[in-house]
Amino acid sequence: MLVSAKEMLEKAKAGHYAVGQFNINNLEWTKAILQTAQELNSPVILGVSEGAGKYMAGYKTVVGMVNGMLEELKITVPVALHLDHGSYEGCYKCIEAGFSSIMFDGSHYPIEENVEKTKELVKVCAEKGLSLEAEVGSIGGEEDGVVGMGECADPNECKMIADLGVTMLAAGIGNIHGKYPENWQGLSFETLDAIQALTGDMPLVLHGGTGIPEDMIKKAISLGVAKINVNTECQLAFAAATREYVEAGKDLQGKGYDPRKLLAPGAEAIKATVKEKMELFGSIGKA
Numbered sequence: 001m002l003v004s005a006k007e008m009l010e011k012a013k014a015g016h017y018a019v020g021q022f023n024i025n026n027l028e029w030t031k032a033i034l035q036t037a038q039e040l041n042s043p044v045i046l047g048v049s050e051g052a053g054k055y056m057a058g059y060k061t062v063v064g065m066v067n068g069m070l071e072e073l074k075i076t077v078p079v080a081l082h083l084d085h086g087s088y089e090g091c092y093k094c095i096e097a098g099f100s101s102i103m104f105d106g107s108h109y110p111i112e113e114n115v116e117k118t119k120e121l122v123k124v125c126a127e128k129g130l131s132l133e134a135e136v137g138s139i140g141g142e143e144d145g146v147v148g149m150g151e152c153a154d155p156n157e158c159k160m161i162a163d164l165g166v167t168m169l170a171a172g173i174g175n176i177h178g179k180y181p182e183n184w185q186g187l188s189f190e191t192l193d194a195i196q197a198l199t200g201d202m203p204l205v206l207h208g209g210t211g212i213p214e215d216m217i218k219k220a221i222s223l224g225v226a227k228i229n230v231n232t233e234c235q236l237a238f239a240a241a242t243r244e245y246v247e248a249g250k251d252l253q254g255k256g257y258d259p260r261k262l263l264a265p266g267a268e269a270i271k272a273t274v275k276e277k278m279e280l281f282g283s284i285g286k287a
Contacts, residue, residue, distance in 0.1 A: 001070065002100035004131040005080035005227070006167045008043040009203035013226040017282030020209075021045035021082060022274055023231035025052050027065060028263050029238075032270040034069055037077050040275060042283040044077065045101065047084040047229060048094075059083075059097035067098075077287035080131065084229070088117055095124060103133035103170070111157055115164065122165045133205060133227075134161045137172030152191040159198040168227055170205035171195050173220075178232050180211040187216050189223060196224035203227060210236075214280055221282065230277055234270045241269035 005019070012019050024030045024046050037044035046066060053059050066081050082101040083094040091102045104121050106114035118134050125132040137153025153171040162169050173195075174188045196204065203226035209217070210232040217228065245265045250256045278284050 002067065002081050002098070003078050004129055004167070005045055005082060005101045005133075006131045008045075008078050008080065009131070009168055009226045010201070011286070012043075012283065013201065013203045013224060015282075015286065016221060017286060018206075018221050018226050018228045019043050019045055019283050020274070020277050020281050021047040021084070021205075021227055021229040022234060022277075023047040023049060023052065023084060023229070024056075024062075025235075026056065028267045029234070029270060030066060030069060031073070032267045033274055034073055034075050034079065036271045036274040036278070037079070037287075038073065038075050040278055040284045041077060041287045042278045042285070043079075043287050044283075045080045045082050045227065047082050047231065048099075049084045049231075050087065050090050053083075053090075053094075059094050059099065063098040082131075082133070085135075088121075091121055092124075095128060095130065099130070101131040101133070101167075103135065105135045107135040107137060107172075111160065115160060118161055118166060119164050125167075126165070131167035133168045133170055134164075134166040135170040135172075136161050152188050153195065155191065155194040155198050158195045162199040162202050166202075168203040168205050169195075169199060170207055173206075175206060175208040175212065177208045178210070180208075187212065187220060189219060192220060192223045192225070199224075205229065209233070209277070217280060228277075228281055230273075233277075234273050237269040237273045238266035241265040 008019050022033045048062055056062050080101040081099050083099055083103055085105040086103050091104050094102050106117050136158045137151050151172045158171050173191045204224045205227040206220050206225045207229045209228040209230040
């Protein structure tokens with residue numbers, strides 16, 4: 001059964017580890033992530049961007065697939081199904097479809113409007129027992145067509161949003177989505193520290209987990225980050241393994257063209273990436 005991310009993240013923050021949010025793009029992705037979480041006895045968050053939701057034929061399709069897998073694969077670890085970077089309208093669609101967690105990305109609104117819309121969603125999510133993530137300060141890189149530079153959030157604005165009663169807070173600390181450029185300055189731990197000082201026990205979220213050096217990830221966890229989002233890294237691993245399979249001509253041997261065979265190496269590569277991240281985040285055995 002899908003659960004809210006609230007309890008798993010509060011436990012992670014108190015225990016100084018982080019739960020990974022791994023974005024799903026199709027059945028292979030979802031199955032690989034769930035199987036790895038179960039095998040490693042780790043809680044997990046399945047992230048769905050609005051673009052991926054559309055690609056997978058809508059949020060109800062995604063909910064049906066995930067719920068079916070939890071039952072058929074006998075998944076017993078805590079699993080949250082989370083809307084990633086949701087628009088105001090997208091949040092309501094996912095609540096209706098049966099998601100257990102949503103992110104409202106109001107970072108592009110003036111802070112007053114972000115506060116107003118977040119307040120309303122806090123109320124709706126509380127009534128339905130869902131977890132809600134809010135964002136302050138845009139996360140850099142490209143996310144569904146929005147390009148940001150990796151700004152640092154204002155700690156006082158973070159406190160303003162945290163005080164509304166959201167479950168977790170994503171704050172820009174110089175992190176970006178996608179591959180990090182050569183001239184990346186690194187994470188601003190000063191900003192993170194200031195945000196944690198003002199938001200107390202609230203679990204903090206680090207977006208753009210692909211390509212951040214391991215020591216920085218560990219330091220971020222020690223400063224209150226309890227949820228780390230990974231997407232690009234799984235995509236790169238999947239693409240590389242699929243390329244290798246095709247370039248080796250394996251799709252031309254026997255029934256190697258069968259999608260179940262063609263996509264298998266990519267799915268295994270996702271599992272390996274997820275395992276590596278769960279080890280780094282410290283969530284193994286914490287289900």
